[in-house]
Amino acid sequence: MKIIVDAMGGDKAPEVIVCGAVKAATEYRVNIELIGEPGQIEALLKKHKYPKDYISLHPASEVIQMSEPAALSVRKKKDSSICIGLDLLKERQGDAFFSAGNTGAVVCASTLTLGMLLGIERPGIAILIPTLKGFSLVIDVGANIDPKPLHLLQYGFMADVYFCHILNRPHPSVGLLNIGEEESKGTDFVKETYHLLSNSHLNFIGNVEGKDLFSGKCDIIVCDGFVGNVALKVSESLVETVYTFFERHLKSNPLGMIGSAFLSASLAQFKKQTDYSEYGGAVLLGVNGVVIIGHGRSNEMAVKNAIRRAKEEIEYRVNDRIIEAINVNPVRKQAF
Amino acid sequence: MKIIVDAMGGDKAPEVIVCGAVKAATEYRVNIELIGEPGQIEALLKKHKYPKDYISLHPASEVIQMSEPAALSVRKKKDSSICIGLDLLKERQGDAFFSAGNTGAVVCASTLTLGMLLGIERPGIAILIPTLKGFSLVIDVGANIDPKPLHLLQYGFMADVYFCHILNRPHPSVGLLNIGEEESKGTDFVKETYHLLSNSHLNFIGNVEGKDLFSGKCDIIVCDGFVGNVALKVSESLVETVYTFFERHLKSNPLGMIGSAFLSASLAQFKKQTDYSEYGGAVLLGVNGVVIIGHGRSNEMAVKNAIRRAKEEIEYRVNDRIIEAINVNPVRKQAF
Numbered sequence: 317m318k319i320i321v322d323a324m325g326g327d328k329a330p331e332v333i334v335c336g337a338v339k340a341a342t343e344y345r346v347n348i349e350l351i352g353e354p355g356q357i358e359a360l361l362k363k364h365k366y367p368k369d370y371i372s373l374h375p376a377s378e379v380i381q382m383s384e385p386a387a388l389s390v391r392k393k394k395d396s397s398i399c400i401g402l403d404l405l406k407e408r409q410g411d412a413f414f415s416a417g418n419t420g421a422v423v424c425a426s427t428l429t430l431g432m433l434l435g436i437e438r439p440g441i442a443i444l445i446p447t448l449k450g451f452s453l454v455i456d457v458g459a460n461i462d463p464k465p466l467h468l469l470q471y472g473f474m475a476d477v478y479f480c481h482i483l484n485r486p487h488p489s490v491g492l493l494n495i496g497e498e499e500s501k502g503t504d505f506v507k508e509t510y511h512l513l514s515n516s517h518l519n520f521i522g523n524v525e526g527k528d529l530f531s532g533k534c535d536i537i538v539c540d541g542f543v544g545n546v547a548l549k550v551s552e553s554l555v556e557t558v559y560t561f562f563e564r565h566l567k568s569n570p571l572g573m574i575g576s577a578f579l580s581a582s583l584a585q586f587k588k589q590t591d592y593s594e595y596g597g598a599v600l601l602g603v604n605g606v607v608i609i610g611h612g613r614s615n616e617m618a619v620k621n622a623i624r625r626a627k628e629e630i631e632y633r634v635n636d637r638i639i640e641a642i643n644v645n646p647v648r649k650q651a652f
Numbered sequence: 653m654k655i656i657v658d659a660m661g662g663d664k665a666p667e668v669i670v671c672g673a674v675k676a677a678t679e680y681r682v683n684i685e686l687i688g689e690p691g692q693i694e695a696l697l698k699k700h701k702y703p704k705d706y707i708s709l710h711p712a713s714e715v716i717q718m719s720e721p722a723a724l725s726v727r728k729k730k731d732s733s734i735c736i737g738l739d740l741l742k743e744r745q746g747d748a749f750f751s752a753g754n755t756g757a758v759v760c761a762s763t764l765t766l767g768m769l770l771g772i773e774r775p776g777i778a779i780l781i782p783t784l785k786g787f788s789l790v791i792d793v794g795a796n797i798d799p800k801p802l803h804l805l806q807y808g809f810m811a812d813v814y815f816c817h818i819l820n821r822p823h824p825s826v827g828l829l830n831i832g833e834e835e836s837k838g839t840d841f842v843k844e845t846y847h848l849l850s851n852s853h854l855n856f857i858g859n860v861e862g863k864d865l866f867s868g869k870c871d872i873i874v875c876d877g878f879v880g881n882v883a884l885k886v887s888e889s890l891v892e893t894v895y896t897f898f899e900r901h902l903k904s905n906p907l908g909m910i911g912s913a914f915l916s917a918s919l920a921q922f923k924k925q926t927d928y929s930e931y932g933g934a935v936l937l938g939v940n941g942v943v944i945i946g947h948g949r950s951n952e953m954a955v956k957n958a959i960r961r962a963k964e965e966i967e968y969r970v971n972d973r974i975i976e977a978i979n980v981n982p983v984r985k986q987a988f
Contacts, residue, residue, distance in 0.1 A: 385836045420832075448893055458831055462839050495794055495881040496756075500721045503798050503878060526885025530893040542839060543882050545831040546875075549862025550883045551890055557784055557866040558894045 320410035323352035325417020336619020386420030412626035416610030439602035449532025458545035488535035491524035597622030656746035659688035661753020672955020722756025752946030775938035785868025794881035824871035827860035933958030
C-alpha cells in the first residue's frame with residue numbers, strides 16, 4: 317500500500333506535511349510518496365528520524381496556491397504537486413492521494429484525472445463532525461456549490477455505504493439540511509431533494525435544521541456544498557470563539573483564575589474532542605480513486621490522521637463497495 | 653408610544669410572553685397591547701403586579717401554530733393574533749409589533765399588511781450576534797430564502813442605516829458571506845451580488861467566510877436567507893453543544909470538579925454574553941412598520957429585551973431614516 321501525499325499543499329507546507337508524513341510512516345508503517353520540490357523536502361526529511369524505506373519522493377516543479385482559481389490553475393499547472401499526485405494515483409503508482417492544498421483544485425483535478433464512479437455524477441466532500449451522541453457525516457461541504465437534487469440523493473447513497481462499511485454502522489439515518497422540519501419548508505431545490513430522498517431506499521428521517529447539526533439527530537446530513545461549507549466554517553470558528561470568550565471571562569475574575577488552575581486536564585480533553593485535526597481530513601466521495609482532503613490549516617497531527625484515514629479507506633475498499641452497492645443491489649440501482 | 657405584542661406566539665406562549673410584557677411595562681414604562689385569547693391572558697395577568705394603565709388587551713380568536721405553512725395560515729386565519737396585531741399596527745393603533753410566533757407567518761403577514769418601504773423589494777431579518785470584537789449585524793437570516801442579488805444590495809443598504817443611526821456607528825464595514833474570500837469564488841448569484849455591492853456607496857470589504865462570522869471581521873454580514881438561517885441555527889446549537897461537552901469533561905475529572913466550583917461567576921457571565929435572549933429579538937427590515945421577531949424559544953427575558961428593542965426602533969425612527977437616506981442622498985438613490 318502506498319499513499320501519495322501533496323507535500324506542497326496547506327498553509328504550513330511543506331514543513332507540517334513532511335512532519336506529519338514522517339509520523340504516519342513511523343506509526344502505521346505505510347509507504348508514502350511525497351510530491352513536491354525535492355530540495356525543500358529532502359532538507360526537511362533530514363531533520364527527522366524515520367523508517368527510510370517507507371518514504372519516497374517524486375518531484376513536482378509547480379505549486380497551486382491556496383487562493384488560485386481552481387479550474388484555471390489545474391489547467392495551467394500540469395506539473396503541480398496536485399496534478400502530478402493525481403496522475404500517479406490514476407496510473408496506480410499509489411493507492412490514495414492526500415492534499416491539504418487548494419480544495420477547489422483538488423476536487424477539479426480529481427474529477428478530471430480520475431473520473432467519476434459509475435452512477436455518480438458529481439463528487440461530494442464528506443466530513444465527520446463530533447456531536448453530543450458521537451459523530452455525524454456531513455456531505456457536501458464544498459465540492460459542488462450549485463448542485464442538482466439528484467446529486468444530493470447520490471451523496472446520501474455514498475454516505476450510506478461509507479457509514480455501513482467504514483464506520484460499521486448499518487442503516488444509518490439520513491437528514492436533509494433545511495430551514496425547518498416540515499416537508500413544505502425551503503427552496504424548490506430542497507423540496508425536490510426531499511422528494512427524491514423520501515422515495516429512495518435510504519433511512520431518510522426528513523428535514524433537519526442547523527440546530528440539529530451537532531445534536532446527533534441523524535447519522536448523515538446531506539446538503540448543498542455552499543450551505544455545507546458555510547455551516548462547517550461557522551462551526552470551526554465558533555468553537556474557537558466560545559473558547560476565547562470563556563478564557564477571557566476566566567481571566568477577568570479572581571475566582572475564575574483560581575478555578576482555571578484546576579481545569580487544565582478538562583480543557584485539554586475538551587479541546588481534543590472538538591479539534592478538527594483529530595478527525596483526519598475530509599473524504600472526496602464519488603471520484604474513481606481514494607482522495608482525502610485536509611484543512612488548509614492542517615498541523616502535523618491532522619496530516620498524520622488524514623494518512624491514517626486514507627489507509628482505512630484503502631483497506632475497506634470504499635469505492636468498490638459503492639459500485640457493488642449500485643450494481644449488485646437492484647433496490648439501490650433503482651434509486652438512480 | 654404603544655407596542656403591540658402577540659401574546660400567543662412562541663413555544664411557551666402565552667405564559668412567558670405575558671410575563672415578559674409585564675416586566676417590560678414595569679421597567680420601561682411603555683404601553684403594551686397584548687393580542688390573544690382574553691381568558692388566558694387575563695388569568696395570567698392576575699398573577700402579576702404591574703402598572704395597570706400600561707397593559708391593555710385586544711382579543712384574537714385564532715392562533716397560527718409554529719409548524720403551519722406561512723402563506724396559507726396568514727390567508728386563512730385572519731383573526732389570528734399575528735394578523736390582528738399587524739392590522740392594528742397598520743391602522744396606527746400602535747407603533748411597533750412583536751411576535752415570537754411562526755417567523756414565516758410574521759414575515760408574510762407583515763409584507764402583505766404593511767407593504768414595503770419605498771425602494772425596497774423584499775424584507776430581510778437582521779440579527780445582532782456577539783463577536784470577539786463586539787457584535788455584528790447579519791441580514792438575512794430567513795425572511796427571503798430565494799433572493800435576487802438586488803435584494804442583498806438592499807439589505808446592505810438598510811443594515812448600513814441601522815448601524816449608523818441605531819447603533820451610532822458611522823461607515824460600518826459590509827461583508828458578503830461566501831465560501832472563499834476571492835472575488836472569483838461562489839455561485840453566479842453571489843458573484844453578481846459582489847458586483848452590485850462593490851459598485852455601491854457602501855463600505856464593502858468583499859467576501860467573508862463562515863469562519864469570519866464571529867471574528868468581528870466586519871460590522872455587517874449580508875447573505876441569502878437560507879444560508880443565514882442555517883448559519884444562525886448552527887451557531888446557536890453549537891454554543892449549547894460546546895457548553896455541554898465542557899460540562900461533561902469537568903464532571904468526568906476530579907480536578908475539573910474542584911475547579912468548576914470556582915467558576916460559577918465566569919460561567920454565568922459567559923452564558924450571558926452568548927445568550928440570544930440578551931439580544932432581544934431580530935428586526936424585520938424593509939416593511940413599512942416596526943416589526944420585531946423573537947426566537948420561538950424566547951423566555952421572559954428575551955421578550956422583555958425584544959420590547960426594549962422595539963421601543964428603541966420607534967425612538968430612533970429607523971424606517972424614516974431608511975426612506976430619508978434613499979430619497980435625500982442622491983448617491984444612495986443611485987445605488988438602486
